[in-house]
Each structure stands twice: as C-alpha cells, then as structure tokens.
Amino acid sequence: MLPLVKPYIGPRDEMMPAIEKILYSGYIAEGETVYKFEEEFGQFIGNSNVLAVQSGTAALHIALLLLNIGPGDEVISTPMTAEPTNTTIAITGAKIVWADVDPDTGLLDPQAVRKKISEKTKAIMLVHYAGMVCNMNEFNKISEETGIPVIEDTAHALGSKYKGKMLGSNSRFTCYSFQAIKQMTTIDGGAIAFGNPDDLVPARKLRWFGLDKRVSRLENDITRAGYKYGMNNVTAAIGSVQLAHSQEILDKYISNGKFYDEALKGIPGVTLIPYYANTEPSYWLYTMKVEDRAAFIKRMEESGILASSLHHRSDTHSVFASSKCDLPNMDEWYSKFVHIPCGWWVDEETRGKIVEAIKKGW
Ligand SMILES: *Cc1c(COP(=O)(O)O)cnc(C)c1O
Numbered sequence: 001m002l003p004l005v006k007p008y009i010g011p012r013d014e015m016m017p018a019i020e021k022i023l024y025s026g027y028i029a030e031g032e033t034v035y036k037f038e039e040e041f042g043q044f045i046g047n048s049n050v051l052a053v054q055s056g057t058a059a060l061h062i063a064l065l066l067l068n069i070g071p072g073d074e075v076i077s078t079p080m081t082a083e084p085t086n087t088t089i090a091i092t093g094a095k096i097v098w099a100d101v102d103p104d105t106g107l108l109d110p111q112a113v114r115k116k117i118s119e120k121t122k123a124i125m126l127v128h129y130a131g132m133v134c135n136m137n138e139f140n141k142i143s144e145e146t147g148i149p150v151i152e153d154t155a156h157a158l159g160s161k162y163k164g165k166m167l168g169s170n171s172r173f174t175c176y177s178f179q180a181i182k183q184m185t186t187i188d189g190g191a192i193a194f195g196n197p198d199d200l201v202p203a204r205k206l207r208w209f210g211l212d213k214r215v216s217r218l219e220n221d222i223t224r225a226g227y228k229y230g231m232n233n234v235t236a237a238i239g240s241v242q243l244a245h246s247q248e249i250l251d252k253y254i255s256n257g258k259f260y261d262e263a264l265k266g267i268p269g270v271t272l273i274p275y276y277a278n279t280e281p282s283y284w285l286y287t288m289k290v291e292d293r294a295a296f297i298k299r300m301e302e303s304g305i306l307a308s309s310l311h312h313r314s315d316t317h318s319v320f321a322s323s324k325c326d327l328p329n330m331d332e333w334y335s336k337f338v339h340i341p342c343g344w345w346v347d348e349e350t351r352g353k354i355v356e357a358i359k360k361g362w
Contacts, residue, residue, distance in 0.1 A: 002305045002341050002350065004285060005181040008249050010241040022237040030213060033233035037240050041191055044243060045158075045168035049194040051203050052236060056155045056177025056190040058229035060088040062206050063151045063173035063192060066199055069094045069122045076116050077125040078108045079315035079330060085127055085153050086314045094122065096323045098315050102135070103329040105273055106287070106337055110138035112329075117146060124150045128157035128167065129311075130287045130339065131183075131253070133279035136162045136170060143171070151175065158183045159250035159282035168193040178239065183253065183284055183343075184246045186239040189231055250282055252344040256351050257283030260342065263355045264288065269296075270358065271336070285310065286342035292362065293338055299362035300340070305354055307340050 009015060022033055034052050042048040053059050069075060071093035077086055080101050089096050100112040106129055113124060124143065126134045134152075143150050154160070154167050155177035161167065168174045178189035194200055205212050207229045210222035231239075264270055271289040275281055290296045293309070300307040313334055314320060315327065340354060 001301070002346070002354075004306050004308055004310060004339055004341050006343060006345050007180050007185050008183075008242075008245070008344050009185075010245045014244075015238065015241050018237045018241050019234065022233050025233075028233050030208070030230040031233050033240070034231050034236040037231070037236035037243070038191070040240055040243050042193070044246065045166045045174075045193060047169040047174075047193045049197045049200055051192050051194075051200065051207060052231040052239070053190045053192060053207055053229045054231060055188055055229075056153075056175055056179060056182075057084040057088055058207075058227070059175035059177070059190040059192040060084065060151065060153060061091070061227070062203050062229060063175055064088060064092050064094070064123065065206055066173070066202055067123055067149060072120065073122040074118060074120040075123045075125055076113055076121060077314075078127050078129075079313040079327065080106045080129055080311070080333070081127040081153065081314060082155065082311055083314060083317070085125060085155075086320065089125065090319060095120075096320055097121070098323055098325055098327060100327045100329045101333055103332045105132060105276070106333045107132060107134045107276075108139075109329065110135050110142060113139075114142060117142075117148065121146075121148055124148055125153060126150055126171075127153040127155075128160055131157050131160050131257075131282040131284035132273060132287065133157065133160045133162055133167065133276060133281060135276040136279065137277055140170070149173070155179070155182060156284045157282060158246070158284075159254070161280040161282075163278045164280075169195060171195055172199070178242075183250060183282065184242050186231075186235045186242060189235050189239060249344045252346075253283045253342055254281075256342045256346050257281060257286055259351055260286050260288075260340070260355070263351075264358065267359055269361070283342050285339040287337060287339055289333070289336040290338050291336070293336060296338060296362045299360075300357060303353075303357040305341060305357060307338050309334075309337055310339055
C-alpha cells in the first residue's frame with residue numbers, strides 16, 4: 001500500500017559518519033552541534049532568531065509560557081490539527097476557544113476568529129494544516145489591530161511560503177516539529193523562530209530549567225523555573241544532514257502537489273482547495289474534498305493507495321469538553337476532506353496512476 005507519510009532519512013554515507021563523530025566525541029549533550037544546526041536552520045527559513053528544542057510540542061509550550069498564558073486566559077485555536085496544538089494550550093491552564101474554519105480550506109476563518117476575541121484572549125494559535133497556509137493577510141491585520149500575538153504551528157508547513165518567503169518570520173512565534181513523519185525529521189525535535197529577538201534569552205532559559213546555558217553556571221540565577229526541552233548534539237548532527245537535503249525533498253512534495261492541483265481539476269466528486277492570496281503550500285499531505293469519502297477511500301485502497309483523513313478533530317476530546325461550541329463549517333469540512341499520497345516517495349509514474357484511479361470514479 002502506498003503510504004501517506006514516510007520518513008526521509010539522508011544518505012547513509014553522510015548520516016552514519018555524522019552520527020558516529022558526535023556519539024564518540026565525548027560531548028553528546030546540547031553544545032556546538034546544536035548551535036550550528038540552529039544557525040543552518042535559521043538560514044534555511046530566513047530568520048536567524050531560532051532555538052532548537054526537543055519537539056514541536058516543547059516549541060509550542062515555550063511560546064505559550066513566554067506570553068505568560070495560564071488559568072483565566074483564553075487562546076483562540078482550531079480543532080483541525082494534530083492533538084499537541086491544543087493539549088499544549090490545555091496544560092497551561094488557559095481555556096481553548098474554538099473558532100470555526102473556512103469550509104473551503106479547513107483553515108481558521110479570520111472572521112470567525114474576530115468574533116471570538118474577548119478581553120481574556122492572550123493569543124491566536126494558527127495551524128498551517130497539511131502545509132496549506134492560513135489567510136495571513138487577514139490574520140496579520142487582526143494581530144496589528146488588536147495587539148494579540150499569533151503563534152504559528154508550522155509542524156506541517158516547513159517550506160510553505162507567505163509573500164514569497166518561507167514561514168518563520170511573520171509572527172511573534174513560529175513553531176516547527178521534526179518528529180518522525182514531518183517533512184524534515186530529526187527522529188524527534190523541533191524549533192522556535194522568533195519575530196521579536198527579545199524573546200530569545202527567556203526562551204533559552206525556559207528550555208533548560210531556567211538556566212542560561214551560554215552563561216557560566218555560577219553566574220546563573222534562576223528567576224523562573226524552566227523545563228528540560230533542549231535538543232542534544234546527536235539529534236542536531238542528524239538535523240544538519242537532514243537539512244542539507246530538505247530543499248530537494250520539499251521540492252518533490254511541492255512538484256507532486258502542483259501536479260495534482262492541475263490534474264485533478266474538473267473531476268466529478270472532487271473539490272480542490274483554493275489557496276489564499278500570497279500563500280504557497282508545501283503539500284505535506286495533499287488535501288482535497290470528496291463526495292462519499294468512505295467509498296473513495298475504499299476504492300483507493302483497492303488500487304493500493306492509502307487515502308485517509310488522518311487527523312481527528314480536537315474539539316471532540318473529553319478533555320476539551322468545556323470549550324464545546326457549534327462549528328458548522330468545521331462539520332461540513334470534516335465530513336469531506338481527505339488526503340492522498342504526495343511526498344518524496346511518490347514518483348511521476350505513481351502520481352499519474354493515482355490520478356487515473358481517481359478519474360475512474362468510486
Ligand atoms: C507533530 C505536530 C505537533 C507536535 O510536534 P512533536 O514534534 O511531535 O511534539 C504539533 N502540531 C502539529 C499540527 C503536529 O502535526
């Protein structure tokens with residue numbers, strides 16, 4: 001069965017020596033290899049104010065902590081995401097306030113977000129689901145007008161662009177994941193890119209118990225207890241090799257995505273996703289809407305292709321019961337969206353076969 005997600009691991013003759021060198025170097029904890037990876041990743045996304053962390057979840061948590069979000073506060077978020085976006089908000093003690101999505105894209109609808117803003121709103125959490133980019137023209141306006149900071153969850157969206165530039169310097173916080181199935185994996189890992197360089201030092205402290213690792217331990221004074229959220233040198237060594245191949249891998253996702261955008265036009269029962277002005281998806285998953293999704297998935301399976309909606313809407317979990325509200329556009333979207341394989345392992349012949357299979361109907 002052709003999978004929907006598959007980890008890309010850089011060439012063995014580059015990866016193994018890089019790992020071996022660090023493993024036996026005598027320094028495997030957070031050190032220069034991590035700082036080098038941060039520099040390289042910063043160059044890649046075009047923002048040098050970057051910290052590497054243990055996971056995308058840690059990145060999100062640090063962003064929320066830096067905004068001092070806690071009990072009594074509200075964070076506007078989307079149910080159309082992987083669970084960590086919202087469990088992370090929940091562990092701060094803040095209330096999640098769901099806003100509805102745009103039924104054409106599954107991404108948060110700026111007008112719906114505006115309606116949910118109250119004096120308790122401390123952040124807007126945006127998820128560039130499946131690599132599609134939110135309506136940033138509108139969200140930037142909302143953030144400027146209200147002063148409410150935006151956290152971008154870019155776990156699905158490495159390489160996605162806004163105004164021709166990779167995501168990562170648009171909002172106060174942009175949070176990446178390098179978990180196993182993301183476009184670039186370091187096995188586990190993550191990064192935060194900062195819109196405001198003043199957040200760097202406090203974030204670095206929260207990453208390591210409250211201590212600044214770049215200052216001698218004797219001169220350190222913990223003013224706020226932090227976490228153990230750092231990246232280690234072994235992970236960073238893997239990251240550097242992965243990053244060197246990332247553009248080439250991302251280009252494969254993007255080439256396949258653009259191919260589907262053209263080849264699937266006008267097929268009865270298929271509705272393609274319109275992308276917002278000034279945005280370019282990186283197609284972590286190819287996303288579309290189909291009529292009679294169960295039959296579609298079954299027919300694809302018979303052709304050896306995994307099609308799935310992959311994610312479970314967050315607002316139905318018991319832990320978020322107190323945030324429950326009507327989200328009619330989400331209901332509509334959730335009944336129809338589906339993903340088909342689009343990643344680096346899908347070659348030109350295979351993507352052609354997928355389109356033929358869809359054209360046959362279901
Ligand atoms: C994977 C993911 C995360 C969390 O990343 P980890 O690195 O697994 O902690 C957060 N948000 C979304 C949307 C994700 O898909």
